[in-house]
Structure formats: structure tokens, C-alpha cells
Amino acid sequence: MELPIYLDNNATTPLDPRVLEAMLPYFTNKFGNAASRNHAFGWVAEEAVDYAREQVAKLIGCTEKEIIFTSGATEADNLGIKGVYEMYQDKGNHIITVTTEHKAVLDTCKHLEKLGANITYLKVKEDGLVDLQELEAAMTDQTILVTIMYGNNEIGVVQPVKEISAIAHKFGALFMTDATQAVGKIPVDVNADGIDIMAFSAHKMYGPKGVGALYVRRKNPRVKVTAQMDGGGHERGMRSGTLNVPGIVGLGKACELCRLEMDSEAQRLSGLRDKLESALTQLEESYVNGNVQHRLPHVANISFKYVEGEGLMMAMKDLAVSSGSACTSASLEPSYVLKSLGLSDDLAHSSIRFGLGRFTTEEEIDYAIENTKKAVNHLRDLSPLWEMFKEGIDLSKIEWAEH
Amino acid sequence: MAYSEKVMEHYTNPRNVGTLNKDSKSVGTGLVGAPECGDVMRLQIEVDENNVITDAKFKTFGCGSAIASSSLATEWLKGKTVDEALTIDNMDIVEELALPPVKIHCSVLAEDAIKSAINDYRVKNGLAPFELAKSHH
Numbered sequence: 001m002e003l004p005i006y007l008d009n010n011a012t013t014p015l016d017p018r019v020l021e022a023m024l025p026y027f028t029n030k031f032g033n034a035a036s037r038n039h040a041f042g043w044v045a046e047e048a049v050d051y052a053r054e055q056v057a058k059l060i061g062c063t064e065k066e067i068i069f070t071s072g073a074t075e076a077d078n079l080g081i082k083g084v085y086e087m088y089q090d091k092g093n094h095i096i097t098v099t100t101e102h103k104a105v106l107d108t109c110k111h112l113e114k115l116g117a118n119i120t121y122l123k124v125k126e127d128g129l130v131d132l133q134e135l136e137a138a139m140t141d142q143t144i145l146v147t148i149m150y151g152n153n154e155i156g157v158v159q160p161v162k163e164i165s166a167i168a169h170k171f172g173a174l175f176m177t178d179a180t181q182a183v184g185k186i187p188v189d190v191n192a193d194g195i196d197i198m199a200f201s202a203h204k205m206y207g208p209k210g211v212g213a214l215y216v217r218r219k220n221p222r223v224k225v226t227a228q229m230d231g232g233g234h235e236r237g238m239r240s241g242t243l244n245v246p247g248i249v250g251l252g253k254a255c256e257l258c259r260l261e262m263d264s265e266a267q268r269l270s271g272l273r274d275k276l277e278s279a280l281t282q283l284e285e286s287y288v289n290g291n292v293q294h295r296l297p298h299v300a301n302i303s304f305k306y307v308e309g310e311g312l313m314m315a316m317k318d319l320a321v322s323s324g325s326a327c328t329s330a331s332l333e334p335s336y337v338l339k340s341l342g343l344s345d346d347l348a349h350s351s352i353r354f355g356l357g358r359f360t361t362e363e364e365i366d367y368a369i370e371n372t373k374k375a376v377n378h379l380r381d382l383s384p385l386w387e388m389f390k391e392g393i394d395l396s397k398i399e400w401a402e403h
Numbered sequence: 404m405a406y407s408e409k410v411m412e413h414y415t416n417p418r419n420v421g422t423l424n425k426d427s428k429s430v431g432t433g434l435v436g437a438p439e440c441g442d443v444m445r446l447q448i449e450v451d452e453n454n455v456i457t458d459a460k461f462k463t464f465g466c467g468s469a470i471a472s473s474s475l476a477t478e479w480l481k482g483k484t485v486d487e488a489l490t491i492d493n494m495d496i497v498e499e500l501a502l503p504p505v506k507i508h509c510s511v512l513a514e515d516a517i518k519s520a521i522n523d524y525r526v527k528n529g530l531a532p533f534e535l536a537k538s539h540h
Contacts, residue, residue: 308441310466314406314414325441325466334441346438382420382470384445384462385438400437 003318005364009204009357010153010181010299011322015250016206016358022253023208026246034243035234045245052252056213059255060198061189068214068235069248073180076199076214077104079239080176083225084145084197085112088174092142096120096173098130099340100157101149104199105178109147118142126342127291128157130164139171146175150182150198154324154337154353155290156299158182165194174223180204180212184258185296186266190215196223202247206358207254211247214239261358269356270297272365276354277302279369283376285389289338289351298356301338303347306386307379312352315375319368324351346385406467407501413471418478421460423447431524433516442469442509446516448480448488450524456480456488461516468506472496472513485521489533 006014026048034049036042053064070076085095097109099121109119120138125131130148139146146168151158165175176197182188183198184205190198201212216238217223224238231240258265277300280286285305301324304312309325324335325348334348343351354368380386388395406414423430430449436442442465449458459477463470475496480488496502496510522532 306464308465308469310441311414311464311470314411314467344439345441349438349441382417382462383464384434384443385464387422387462395438400439400443401435 001361001363001367004320005318005360005368006320007354007356007360007364007368008320008322009360010156010353010355012203012209013206013357014359015208016254016257018257019207019250019253023246023250026249030245032245034245035232045243048245048249049243052248055252055256055259059188059259060183060215061191062215063218065236066190066215066218068216068238069243069251070199070212070214070239071210071244072203072212073102073178073199073201074104074212076201076212077102077178078108079214079225079228080197080199080216081105081108081145081147082112082228083238084174084176084223085115085117086226087224088144092140092144094118094120094140094142095145095147096122096135096138096143097147098122098124098149100124100128100152100154100337101147102153102178102180105147105149124340128152128155128289128337128341129291129294130159132160132163132167135164136167139167139173141171143168143171143173146173147197148175148177150177150179150188151185151296152290152337153181154335155301155341156181156296157290158186158294158296160294161193161195165196169194174221181296181299184255184262185298187262190217196221197225202251202254205254205258208247208250211244211251213251265358266297269360272360272362273298273300273354273356275362276300276356276365276369280304280372283373286376287347289341289343300354300356301351302354303338303343303351304376304379305347305350306383306389307376308349309351312350312375312379315378316352316371319371321355322353324353325349409500410468410471410502413474413500414467417461417470417474419458419460419474419481420462422462423449423458423460428527429524431520431522431527433519433521433523435515435519436465436512438464441465442512444469444473444512444516446473446476446513446520448517448520448524450485454484454486456483456485465509465512466506468500468502469509469512471500472502472509473516475499476513476517480517485524488517488521491517 032041032045034045168175174196183200196217198215203209289301309323324338338348425432459480461473463473493510493514
């Protein structure tokens with residue numbers, strides 16, 4: 001077992017060696033531009049892109065023509081939301097999203113607000129799930145788009161996508177989902193789920209960074225998005241720019257591997273995740289964040305009360321994890337996702353996200369359990385709050401000097 | 404962002420972790436920060452009849468830099484007179500630990516903790532508290 005151990009697979013995943021192997025020729029001798037129509041170099045590249053498009057389409061149950069390649073999920077989110085807003089402006093200007101979305105969605109919505117869009121940011125329930133009745137109540141005849149993520153990047157909660165899309169469609173709105181954390185990890189089928197637009201990315205599923213895709217439905221209904229970049233009219237005019245052929249080949253291969261291995265991988269990872277979670281929640285005053293039934297198989301988000309996340313991560317120095325603690329960001333604000341669940345700031349500061357992946361072993365999880373337990377106990381020995389808690393002092397009754 | 408060696412050293416081997424008897428007249432306790440902000444420091448000093456700090460202890464809830472700042476503060480406090488202790492400035496801590504700008508608030512908190520402990524000691528012994536005019540927030 002090599003140290004440090006990587007348990008931050010929601011941030012990014014390592015490239016699968018089989019993906020790398022598929023990509024390599026397209027950096028060197030197969031370097032052609034997929035848009036070159038008049039010679040073999042171009043044809044080889046175009047063929048590779050077409051094949052990748054099929055691989056991607058097969059994973060999510062759509063046709064090849066519905067895949068728009070982008071530079072990643074952030075670009076796909078921007079293209080989907082801004083593109084719909086521009087294309088459907090005469091139908092309405094109302095968009096519904098939720099407060100636990102990724103910044104790529106939230107900040108895009110904020111941008112559109114400045115341009116005149118009316119955005120509803122729905123709150124989530126304590127377990128991180130959308131309240132369907134609230135969603136339905138928020139729908140108006142001006143609503144053109146409901147954009148709600150599939151699986152959450154911080155807590156792994158999986159939204160009731162089918163029910164959400166049904167509500168959107170009932171009111172004549174499109175349904176978009178940022179499925180960056182879900183595609184390749186759990187079954188995602190755009191038809192069964194009623195998805196009209198979907199953003200996802202290669203580097204969260206053992207593919208390369210710098211490539212992603214936007215699914216745009218072509219039938220029932222035919223959806224169009226206005227291009228956000230002007231140029232050569234690539235990708236059916238929706239996304240100009242020379243195609244990143246090696247990246248696209250990598251995304252295709254990554255999708256194929258996920259399709260073939262998802263079931264067994266999900267089962268193995270949820271087993272390891274449950275082992276980690278049940279061992280760590282044996283520590284006093286530790287809590288799992290988010291719904292534990294409807295969630296991704298490979299994420300555990302746990303708050304260890306009375307210790308601060310960044311300090312804790314320093315003690316877990318052989319583990320690469322992440323925290324909702326403010327200290328990990330420049331803003332000094334703890335995770336807005338955890339706060340949306342109604343967690344108090346101090347519990348949000350105390351959270352650690354463990355993200356397991358394809359290459360995580362049981363030995364690593366056993367090590368992580370021991371290392372984390374030791375670190376929590378060490379930090380609690382240093383914590384004045386833990387001492388006060390143990391003395392039976394009610395911390396909420398103390399007048400803290402907020403700074 | 405990587406931590407400086409000195410922060411790592413104090414974090415890994417924190418000096419003077421513990422608790423003094425807060426009810427003792429010779430002990431001053433400073434509790435600063437707030438759980439909501441992700442930092443709480445408790446710093447205690449024990450002062451002898453010559454106004455010399457003979458012992459200092461801390462416990463901190465916070466990031467590595469907050470723990471290192473309070474550990475360093477206790478190290479500096481021991482052997483100083485109360486008047487000398489009052490001259491410890493947060494920028495001395497920043498310099499010693501090579502704290503980046505985003506962590507300066509940890510040093511500010513440590514300075515506040517020192518002053519608050521000294522004031523607690525003074526009030527307990529019938530002296531007027533010092534004005535903590537310097538506000539960083």
C-alpha cells in the first residue's frame with residue numbers, strides 16, 4: 001500500500017490506464033483535425049470522435065447526435081443554462097434551481113439574473129433532497145427550465161430526477177441536470193429519467209481533464225441551445241472550437257468502461273464506504289451528512305463535532321480528503337451545501353468528505369479508519385470545546401466573541 | 404497551500420497543551436473566537452507574586468495555523484512578566500510561523516487570547532482590566 005491514500009474522488013479521479021492507452025495514438029501519429037474533410041488524417045480523427053460519441057451515448061441511453069463535446073462540465077452547464085435562456089426567451093424568463101447546486105450552475109444563474117432572468121433557488125430538506133411539492137408550487141407559466149443536479153458533489157445525495165422531470169414537463173418546462181458526479185457511477189438513462197439536457201465530465205469517471213459533454217435532446221421535444229462561443233460551427237453549431245480528439249477518445253473509453261463495470265464497482269465501493277462510515281460513526285458525536293438511502297455509492301460526508309475540519313485533515317496527513325471547513329477556502333465561510341441542509345456553522349466546519357474510487361482498496365479503507373480515528377481523538381484532546389462538552393457545559397449558552 | 408515547516412512542527416508537537424485551574428487566583432483564562440467561525444482558543448497563564456508567568460497552557464479548536472499560533476504563544480509567555488507579555492504582537496507570530504495572509508486571523512486570535520487571559524488575571528486580583536483598544540476585526 002502506498003501513502004498518501006487518495007480519497008478525494010469527487011474532486012477528480014485518476015486516469016484509468018486503459019483510457020490512457022486508447023488516447024495515446026491521438027496525441028502523436030493520429031493527430032488530425034476531425035474537421036479536415038479532405039484527407040486521411042482528418043478522417044481518422046473524425047472516425048475516432050464518432051466512435052467516442054457512440055460510447056458516450058450508449059452509457060446514458062441517447063443517440064450520438066445528441067452529444068455535444070465541451071471542455072468539461074462547467075462549460076456544459078454554462079452552455080445548457082445560458083443557451084436555453086437565450087433560445088427560449090420569448091416563452092418565459094423563469095428558471096428553477098436549488099441552493100446545493102455546484103457553483104457552475106449557481107453562478108451561471110446569477111449571471112442570467114443580471115440579464116433579466118427570474119431565478120428561483122429552492123431550498124432542500126434536511127437530508128439534502130428537493131421537496132417536490134415546493135418545486136411544483138414554484139412552477140409558473142413563465143418557467144422555461146428546471147435545472148437540478150443528479151448527485152451532489154459534497155454529500156453524494158441523489159435527487160429524485162424522474163419525479164422532478166415529470167413536474168417540469170407537466171408545466172411545459174425543460175429539465176436539465178448537472179450529472180457530473182452521477183454519470184458512470186450509477187445508472188443514468190436520459191429517457192427513463194426524462195432528462196432534456198445533461199452536463200457531465202470525463203475526469204470524474206477515470207477519464208482525462210479538459211473534456212466533458214452536454215446531452216441535448218433531439219426528439220420529444222427537440223431542444224436547442226444558443227451557442228455561447230462563435231466560430232467554425234462545430235458540434236451542430238452549438239459549440240465551436242476544434243475538437244479535443246485525444247480527450248474525446250478518452251471520454252468515450254471512460255464511458256465504455258463505466259458502462260461495463262459500473263454495477264460491480266458500485267457494489268464494491270458502497271461496501272467499503274459502509275465499512276468506513278460505520279467504523280467512524282462509532283466515534284462519539286460524529287454524524288453522517290445527507291440522506292443515506294438515496295445517494296451515490298462512493299461518498300461519505302461525516303462531521304466530527306468539536307474538531308475543525310482543516311486541523312483534522314492536517315492530522316490525517318496520509319489521507320487525501322476534503323472538508324467543508326471554511327479554512328479550506330479563502331472566503332472563511334463554511335460549505336454552503338452543508339449549511340443548506342440546516343447544519344450549524346460549527347458542524348459544517350467539522351465535516352470531512354471521503355470520496356472512494358475505482359482504485360480504492362480495502363486495505364486503504366482499513367488504514368483510513370485507523371488514521372481518522374486517531375486524528376479525531378488527537379484533535380479532541382486539543383479542543384477546548386470537547387473539554388467543555390465533556391464537562392457538561394452547554395456551548396450554545398456561551399456568548400462567543402465572533403470575529 | 405502547503406504549511407510552513409514551523410507550523411507543521413508546532414502542530415505535530417504542540418507545546419503546553421492542557422488545562423490550569425481556572426478558579427485559582429493566580430490563573431488567568433482567555434477564551435476567544437467562536438465555534439461558528441471555526442476557531443476557538445483557550446489560553447491560560449499562571450502568574451507568581453513577582454508578576455512573572457510561570458506556566459501557560461492552551462487548547463484550540465481550529466485549523467493547523469490556529470493550533471500552531473497558540474502553541475507558540477504559550478512558549479513565548481513562559482518566563483515573561485505580565486507587562487512583557489502584553490507587548491507580544493500578532494505580527495510577531497505571523498513572522499515566526501510564516502503565516503500566509505489568509506491565516507493572519509489565527510495570529511490575531513492568539514494575541515487576543517493572551518490579552519484576555521491577562522485581563523482575567525488582573526480582574527481576579529482586583530486590578531482594572533487593560534483597554535483592548537487594538538481591534539483587528
